[in-house]
Amino acid sequence: MSGRYRVVVAGVGKRGMHHALAFQANPRFEVVGVCDIDQSRAEAAAAKLGAPVKGTDARQVAGAARPDVFCFCTMPTVRSELIQAGIESGARLIAFEKPVAINSIEGFKVKQLLDSSGVKAVISHQHRYGEHYQKVKEIVSSGALGRVHTVYGTSTGWMMHMLSHLVDYTRWYNGEAEAEWVMAQAAGRGKFTDAHPSPDYLAAFIQFANGVRGVIECGAGAPDVPEVDYWWRKCRIGAQGTEGFAEILTGGGWRAVTKSGVSSGGGCMNYDLDMPPYIQQMADWLDDESKPHPCRFESAWKGFEVMMAISRSVAFGGQIAVPLDGPADELDLLKQKVPDRKVLLSMAANAKEYL
Ligand SMILES: NC(=O)c1ccc[n+]([C@@H]2O[C@H](COP(=O)([O-])OP(=O)(O)OC[C@H]3O[C@@H](n4cnc5c(N)ncnc54)[C@H](O)[C@@H]3O)[C@@H](O)[C@H]2O)c1
Numbered sequence: 001m002s003g004r005y006r007v008v009v010a011g012v013g014k015r016g017m018h019h020a021l022a023f024q025a026n027p028r029f030e031v032v033g034v035c036d037i038d039q040s041r042a043e044a045a046a047a048k049l050g051a052p053v054k055g056t057d058a059r060q061v062a063g064a065a066r067p068d069v070f071c072f073c074t075m076p077t078v079r080s081e082l083i084q085a086g087i088e089s090g091a092r093l094i095a096f097e098k099p100v101a102i103n104s105i106e107g108f109k110v111k112q113l114l115d116s117s118g119v120k121a122v123i124s125h126q127h128r129y130g131e132h133y134q135k136v137k138e139i140v141s142s143g144a145l146g147r148v149h150t151v152y153g154t155s156t157g158w159m160m161h162m163l164s165h166l167v168d169y170t171r172w173y174n175g176e177a178e179a180e181w182v183m184a185q186a187a188g189r190g191k192f193t194d195a196h197p198s199p200d201y202l203a204a205f206i207q208f209a210n211g212v213r214g215v216i217e218c219g220a221g222a223p224d225v226p227e228v229d230y231w232w233r234k235c236r237i238g239a240q241g242t243e244g245f246a247e248i249l250t251g252g253g254w255r256a257v258t259k260s261g262v263s264s265g266g267g268c269m270n271y272d273l274d275m276p277p278y279i280q281q282m283a284d285w286l287d288d289e290s291k292p293h294p295c296r297f298e299s300a301w302k303g304f305e306v307m308m309a310i311s312r313s314v315a316f317g318g319q320i321a322v323p324l325d326g327p328a329d330e331l332d333l334l335k336q337k338v339p340d341r342k343v344l345l346s347m348a349a350n351a352k353e354y355l
Contacts, residue, residue, distance in 0.1 A: 004027070004028060004029055004030045005028060005029050005030075005067075005068040005069055005282075005283060005286060006029075006030060006032045006065065006066065006067045006068045006069070007020075007023045007029050007030065007031045007032065007033075007067055007068070007069045007070075007071060008031075008032065008033035008034070008035065008053070008058075008061055008062045008065045008067040008069070008070050008071065008089070008091075009023070009031060009033075009034050009035070009045070009071045009072070009073070010034075010035040010036070010058040010061065010062070010070070010071070010072040010073075010074065010082060010085075011035070011036060011072050011073040011074035011078075012034050012035070012036045012041050012042060012044075012045035012073075013036070013041065013073065014073075015073040015097055015124070016034075016036070016045070016071075016072075016073035017045065018073075018271050018275055019071050019073055019095065019124075019275070019279070020034065020045060020049055020071075021049075021275075022275035022276055022278075022279045023069075023071070023279055024049055025276070026276065026279050026280060026283070028280070028283035029069065029279070029282075029283065031049045031050075031051045032051060032052060032053060032065045032067060033051055033052070033053035033054065033055075033061045033062065033064065033065030033067065034046050034049060034051045034053075034054050034061070035054065035055050035056065035057065035058045035061040035062075036056065037056050038056075039056050042054045042055060042056060052065075053065040058072065058082055058085045059085040059088065059089075062085050062086060062088070062089035062091070063088070063089055065089075066089060066090055067089060067090075067091050068091060068092050068093065068286065069091055069092070069093045069094075069095060069282060069286075070082075070085070070086030070089055070091035070093075070094050070095075071094070071095040071096065072086070072094075072095075072096050072097070073096070073097045073124075074097070075195050075196075076097075076099055076101070076102050076160050076195075076196060077102055079096070079100070079101045079106055079109075079110055080101075080106055080109040080110050080113060082096070083096070083110050083113045083114065083121075084113060086119065087113060087114075087117045087119050091119060092119060092120060092286060093119065093120040093121065093122065093282055093285070093286055094114070094119055094120070094121045094122075095121070095122045095123075095124070095282060096121070096122075096123060096124070097123070097124045098123050098124055098125055098164040098165065098168075098300070099160055099163070099164040099304065099307065100123060100164070100297075100300055100301065100304040101304070102160060102197065102331050103308070103327075103328065103329045103330045103331050103332070104304075104305075104308045104324055104327045104328055104330060105327040105328065105329055107301075107304055107308065107327070108326075108327045111297075111301060114297055120285060120286070120293075120296070120297075121296065121297035122282060122285075122293045122295050122296055122297065123164075123295055123296075123297060123300035124278070124295065125164065125165060125168040125169070125295050125300065125303075126271075126274040126275060126278040126295065127165055127169065127250065127269050127274060128168070128169055128172060128294070128295075129273070129274040129277045129278055130248070130250075130267050130268070130269055130270070130273070130274055131265075131266070131267040131273075132248045132249075132253050132254035132265065132266065132267025132268075133169065133237075133248050133254075133267070135246075135248075135254045135265060135267065136173065136237075136238060136239070136246045136247060136248050136254050136256070137172065137173060139246040139256050139258070140173050140239045140241075140246060144243070144244065144246075144256070144258040144259070144260070145239060145240070145241030145242070145243055145244045145245065145246060145258060146241040146242035146243030146244065147241055147242045148173075148174065148212055148239050148240070148241040149211070149212060149213065149240060149241060149242065150212065150213045150214075150215065150239065150240040151170040151171075151173050151174045151208075151212060151213075151214050151215075151238070151239045151240075152170065152214070152215040152216070152236075152237070152238060152239075152240070152247075153165075153166035153167070153169060153170045153214075153215075153216050153217075153235065153236070153237040153238075154166070154216070154217040154218070154222040154223055154225075154235060154236050154237075155217075155218050155219075155222060155234065155235040155250075156219070156220075156222055156224070156225075156231060156232075156234045156235075156346075156347075156349075156350060156353075157218070157219070157231075157232055157235075158191045158194070158196065158198040158199075158200060158201075158202075158218065158219040158220075158353075159191075159196075159198035159199060159202050159218050159219060159307075160194075160196035160197060160198045161196045161198075162218050162219075162235070163198075163202065163216070163218050163307050163310070164300075164303060164304070164307060165235075166216050166218060166235070166237065167206075167214075167216065167303040167306045167307055168295075168299075168300065168303045169237050170206075170214050170216065170237060170239075171214075171299075171302065171303055171306075172294075173237070173238070173239045174208055174210070174212050174214070174239070175210070176299060176302070177208040177209055177210040177212060178208065178209040178302065178322070179206050179207065179208055179209070179214070179302070179305070179306050179309070179322040180207045180208065180209050180321065180322060181206075181207045181309070181319045181320060181321050181322060182204055182205065182206045182207070182306060182309045182310050182313055182319070182320055182322065183204065183205050183313050183318065183319045183320070184202060184203060184204035184205070184310040184311075184313040184314050185202070185203050185204075185313075185314060186199035186201060186202040186203075186314040186334065186337075186338050187199065187200060187201045187202075187220075187221065187338065187339070187341070187343045187344070188200025188201050188219070188220055188338070188341075188342065188343025188354060189335075189338055189340060190343065190354055190355060191219075191354070192334075192335055192338075197331055198219070199219070199314070199334055199338045200219050200220040200221075200343040200354050201217075201218070201219035201220040201221035201222070201343050201354075202216075202217070202218045202219055202310065202314070203216070203217045203218075203221070203222075204216045204217075204310045204313070206306060214306075216310070219343075219354070220343045220344075220345050220346065220350050220353070220354040221343065221344060221345065221346050222346060223236075223346055224346060224347040224349070225249050225251075225252070227249055227252045228249050228250070228251035228252040229251070230251045231349060231352075231353075232250075232251075233249070233250040233251025233252070233268070233269055234249075234250070234251070235248075235249065235250035235251075236248070236249055236250075237250070243258060243259050244256060244257045244258035244259065245257055246258070248267065250268075250269045251268050251269060252268065253265055253266045253267045253268070254266075254267060278295065281293045281294065281295075305322050305323055305324050306322060308324055308328070308330050309321075309322050309324060311330035311331070311333060311334050312324075312328065312330060312333065314333075314334055314337055314338065315330070315333035315334060315336065315337045316333075
């Protein structure tokens with residue numbers, strides 16, 4: 001198809017506007033409708049984008065605009081009802097924000113809706129388009145690390161914000177291998193009342209089917225990345241092998257040590273640079289079945305199962321097998337289990353978030 005795909009964006013806060021502007025800037029898309037439960041936001045976005053359809057009810061806006069792509073960027077608690085709205089509108093692709101859901105009851109609902117409708121879906125794990133993320137992928141894939149035995153990711157930001165990203169990119173560096181089991185611990189209850197409800201600190205091991213070990217830390221106790229000033233970008237994600245390692249710092253480039261020596265380069269997470277290729281690959285997939293989007297739901301679901309297995313391990317203790325054996329309310333299980341003791345910090349800069 002050479003025409004423009006029609007797009008509706010629901011939830012036009014920070015990420016919704018990032019998406020809407022990136023769709024509008026791409027000649028393969030036109031934003032024909034916007035929606036937000038906050039009417040003034042919907043009106044401001046419609047005026048800015050020149051979108052003819054606007055409103056506060058996603059189902060109505062999508063029904064009137066009949067999009068090819070239904071995109072929504074709401075808080076993590078709002079998922080399946082908007083998937084349903086997208087499917088009913090006749091959209092061929094639904095693009096939505098991470099995490100897939102806050103528990104697997106909702107996650108399985110989303111999966112069932114998508115599987116039974118056959119509608120394509122894409123989840124916004126767009127950091128991977130950063131030049132530093134791409135460079136590390138290139139080094140890992142080249143074989144320069146020898147046999148990869150460990151992939152790892154840490155972030156100072158908390159679970160519902162960051163775990164989805166950490167698991168997605170470590171899985172990517174590990175060739176998207178299936179996970180077999182996880183084991184985890186968590187501490188601190190402060191962020192359970194946040195809009196991204198989470199324990200304050202979480203640490204996990206992942207056993208992948210190809211024998212690679214995943215190590216993840218997320219939140220108040222995760223190690224500092226002193227090379228990076230911007231708090232949200234204090235993330236370190238990489239791979240170690242028999243002949244070296246390669247890693248990114250989300251806000252501070254990449255570095256590697258391999259048999260051929262020490263190397264490093266730039267790159268910093270940047271929405272303006274990461275969104276255009278993420279959006280373009282939606283057009284590529286809609287145009288051509290043989291070009292599935294790298295951030296497609298099928299892949300994100302595997303990461304989501306790991307996230308939920310991590311939560312179950314905290315709640316029940318011991319190892320949890322993946323794939324999940326059915327739905328549960330993992331967030332509620334975490335709330336019941338995480339002890340009522342103040343989280344211990346890994347650095348003073350965390351005190352502003354983890355009071
Ligand atoms: N991929 C990334 O790099 C990244 C970065 C930040 C946030 N996020 C994710 O993006 C999502 C949104 O975060 P944000 O920072 O844009 O939040 P935000 O609060 O700025 O925007 C959310 C918007 O959704 C609207 N909304 C809520 N329910 C709605 C509904 N039923 N119908 C229509 N609109 C509705 C709200 O009124 C608000 O305007 C979250 O899931 C968050 O985790 C992803």
